[in-house]
Amino acid sequence: MSKLNTRAGADARHARTGKDGALYDGDGNLLATIESFQAQVAFNNAKYQVLGNGQELEAMNTFGITLTASQVVVEDDQFIEDLFEFMDSQVMPEWVFQGVLKGLNGSEERVVYREVIPSGTIDLQNISTGDVVKRSWSFFVNQAPRLQSRLTVDR
Numbered sequence: 001m002s003k004l005n006t007r008a009g010a011d012a013r014h015a016r017t018g019k020d021g022a023l024y025d026g027d028g029n030l031l032a033t034i035e036s037f038q039a040q041v042a043f044n045n046a047k048y049q050v051l052g053n054g055q056e057l058e059a060m061n062t063f064g065i066t067l068t069a070s071q072v073v074v075e076d077d078q079f080i081e082d083l084f085e086f087m088d089s090q091v092m093p094e095w096v097f098q099g100v101l102k103g104l105n106g107s108e109e110r111v112v113y114r115e116v117i118p119s120g121t122i123d124l125q126n127i128s129t130g131d132v133v134k135r136s137w138s139f140f141v142n143q144a145p146r147l148q149s150r151l152t153v154d155r
Contacts, residue, residue: 026096037069065141115142
């Protein structure tokens, strides 16, 4: 019997891990102390039901993009300085980030996140015995992300 999904086996060599990704600021500077980051979109649909139909339906309503990151605290950095400045001045910081995933063949997936502001809970200090000191960040993205480039697979 032949394999039905030939693409899955052929693409396995192109699987990426965390070492192939990075988070950059809007100027293209690597945010080297970032241990991990995740961008997610959440959709909020409006539910409705029409007369004569027992099935509940949904229509697109809103969506929101969140970005979370874990930072290894090894030095003072612009993020925490901006945050403390905001708490003092009440002027909200606004950041631009670029999430990048490098492919084996030189291609890259690059997504730009604009108008990023702090949202939710952010660690000011998070210290525990025997662990690397890390700071968790939560952001909300106020502009739709832009896919600038995507990974490709050479055949």
